[in-house]
Amino acid sequence: MGLMAASRILIVDDEESVRHQLSSLLALKGYEVETAADAEQALEVYRGGDFDLVVCDVRMPGMGGMEFLESVGGPGSEAAVIMMSAYGDIDMAREAVRRGASDYLNKPYKNDEVLLRICIAEQRQALRRENLRLKRAMREESDFENIVGRSAPMEAVFRTVEKIADFKSTVLISGESGTGKELLARAIHQRSPRRDEAFVAINCGAIPENLLESELFGHARGAFTDAVRNKQGLFEEADRGTLFLDEIGELPLGLQVKLLRVLQEEEIRRVGENRSRAVDVRILAATIRDLAAEARAGRFREDLFYRLNVLTVRIPPLRERPEDIPLLVEHFLVRCNAKLKTAVRGVEPGAMKLLVDYEWPGNVRELENLIERAVILCDGEQITPELLTDKVRQAPPPTLSQLAAGQLSIKKTVRAIEEELIRRALAETGGNRTRAARLLEISHRTLLYKLKDYGVDADSFSRD
Numbered sequence: 001m002g003l004m005a006a007s008r009i010l011i012v013d014d015e016e017s018v019r020h021q022l023s024s025l026l027a028l029k030g031y032e033v034e035t036a037a038d039a040e041q042a043l044e045v046y047r048g049g050d051f052d053l054v055v056c057d058v059r060m061p062g063m064g065g066m067e068f069l070e071s072v073g074g075p076g077s078e079a080a081v082i083m084m085s086a087y088g089d090i091d092m093a094r095e096a097v098r099r100g101a102s103d104y105l106n107k108p109y110k111n112d113e114v115l116l117r118i119c120i121a122e123q124r125q126a127l128r129r130e131n132l133r134l135k136r137a138m139r140e141e142s143d144f145e146n147i148v149g150r151s152a153p154m155e156a157v158f159r160t161v162e163k164i165a166d167f168k169s170t171v172l173i174s175g176e177s178g179t180g181k182e183l184l185a186r187a188i189h190q191r192s193p194r195r196d197e198a199f200v201a202i203n204c205g206a207i208p209e210n211l212l213e214s215e216l217f218g219h220a221r222g223a224f225t226d227a228v229r230n231k232q233g234l235f236e237e238a239d240r241g242t243l244f245l246d247e248i249g250e251l252p253l254g255l256q257v258k259l260l261r262v263l264q265e266e267e268i269r270r271v272g273e274n275r276s277r278a279v280d281v282r283i284l285a286a287t288i289r290d291l292a293a294e295a296r297a298g299r300f301r302e303d304l305f306y307r308l309n310v311l312t313v314r315i316p317p318l319r320e321r322p323e324d325i326p327l328l329v330e331h332f333l334v335r336c337n338a339k340l341k342t343a344v345r346g347v348e349p350g351a352m353k354l355l356v357d358y359e360w361p362g363n364v365r366e367l368e369n370l371i372e373r374a375v376i377l378c379d380g381e382q383i384t385p386e387l388l389t390d391k392v393r394q395a396p397p398p399t400l401s402q403l404a405a406g407q408l409s410i411k412k413t414v415r416a417i418e419e420e421l422i423r424r425a426l427a428e429t430g431g432n433r434t435r436a437a438r439l440l441e442i443s444h445r446t447l448l449y450k451l452k453d454y455g456v457d458a459d460s461f462s463r464d
């Protein structure tokens with residue numbers, strides 16, 4: 001394999017002549033070779049030494065080749081194993097492959113054949129390693145580190161995810177648009193034992209009803225006019241992994257019945273086929289609707305609702321967790337700078353106050369887009385209030401008088417009251433910070449901190 005380091009190969013055979021012949025052949029071709037005369041010895045050598053490939057005889061006295069294969073050839077194994085047998089029959093070969101062997105060789109073999117098989121195994125091994133590496137990299141990408149939030153409700157969400165990730169039970173994720181439902185679904189998959197298998201997502205609201213069934217379950221060639229070939233559905237694609245059914249509330253009633261049956265029986269039937277295929281899929285579903293209410297109103301099947309609603313996670317809207325906003329802003333700034341090659345350092349206190357006070361009907365997605373826009377428009381190092389959209393700038397901060405107007409967030413109301421009192425004290429003292437602090441019965445330092453936090457400019461209260 002080109003520039004790669006020579007593969008390390010372990011040869012295991014009880015016959016001295018085979019060990020000798022194979023090792024000199026492979027050494028001649030530049031491989032690093034070690035040998036072992038029985039399985040016990042082979043295990044020892046194998047554990048000591050970072051092998052890429054093992055060529056192993058099936059029948060040996062003591063521990064047999066198959067048993068050896070079980071110990072080294074599992075799914076997580078580093079080396080590819082090629083089994084050899086003089087009594088080679090196809091059942092033995094199939095059994096070896098089933099237990100994790102990558103290939104099978106019949107004795108007597110030709111040298112060219114051995115070299116070819118080894119070459120193929122090496123290539124497969126390289127692909128497998130690449131695949132593992134990519135998966136690992138993706139996992140790091142989509143770990144919790146990328147779901148930002150330190151507010152109590154988000155901490156509760158993370159705790160729930162930790163608890164439920166390991167199980168196969170269905171999870172229903174609810175939350176307004178842009179709250180991070182898909183991000184969370186990916187995080188659940190990444191924390192689950194299925195992390196190395198597929199995560200397949202489908203938006204049930206975005207695909208026309210007549211195509212959705214074949215999309216989910218696949219179809220046989222000729223099942224309908226456009227079905228020119230057999231097609232695997234997403235359930236099969238997600239086999240052993242996770243299927244994310246986004247916008248499940250949009251699933252047409254007819255398909256709800258079929259989905260329920262699949263979930264109960266763990267079998268799918270491709271459209272136009274009459275045989276069933278077993279599938280092992282974990283379902284995560286997301287909705288912006290109140291599915292219980294939809295079920296009561298007859299728009300969503302109650303039985304399916306109960307089947308999906310085994311475990312639930314509700315992601316609170318951003319306005320219920322304003323303390324996450326500065327963290328999210330920082331997170332998106334770092335991302336934007338990396339993506340756009342910009343160097344925006346931060347957000348001016350006044351601008352941050354506007355961001356924290358805004359209602360965010362589009363939740364985190366709206367914040368993300370707004371930060372990107374501001375970073376692009378920004379000439380300096382700081383995002384100023386002028387760079388924010390009119391909607392954000394015009395959002396009136398909640399005031400004392402709004403207490404009666406249905407504002408229920410304690411955090412926001414307390415902040416609003418604090419700010420209002422500070423403004424009154426400054427108005428009273430003509431912007432004199434020391435006297436204002438005394439009136440407020442807080443330290444000078446605390447006042448300075450709060451002025452900055454609320455983006456209040458004391459000098460603007462000065463009377464001269």
Ligand SMILES: Nc1ncnc2c1ncn2[C@@H]1O[C@H](COP(=O)(O)OP(=O)(O)OP(=O)(O)O)[C@@H](O)[C@H]1O
Binds near residue numbers: 183288331
């Ligand atoms: N807590 C968070 N930390 C970091 N990024 C987040 C967070 N929540 C959401 N995002 C980002 O916001 C955007 C929207 O998230 P996502 O697509 O998961 O939301 P959604 O709930 O599926 O929205 P919709 O209902 O509109 O499909 C994504 O770019 C996502 O990365």
Ligand SMILES: [Mg+2]
Binds near residue numbers: 246
């Ligand atoms: Mg989504």
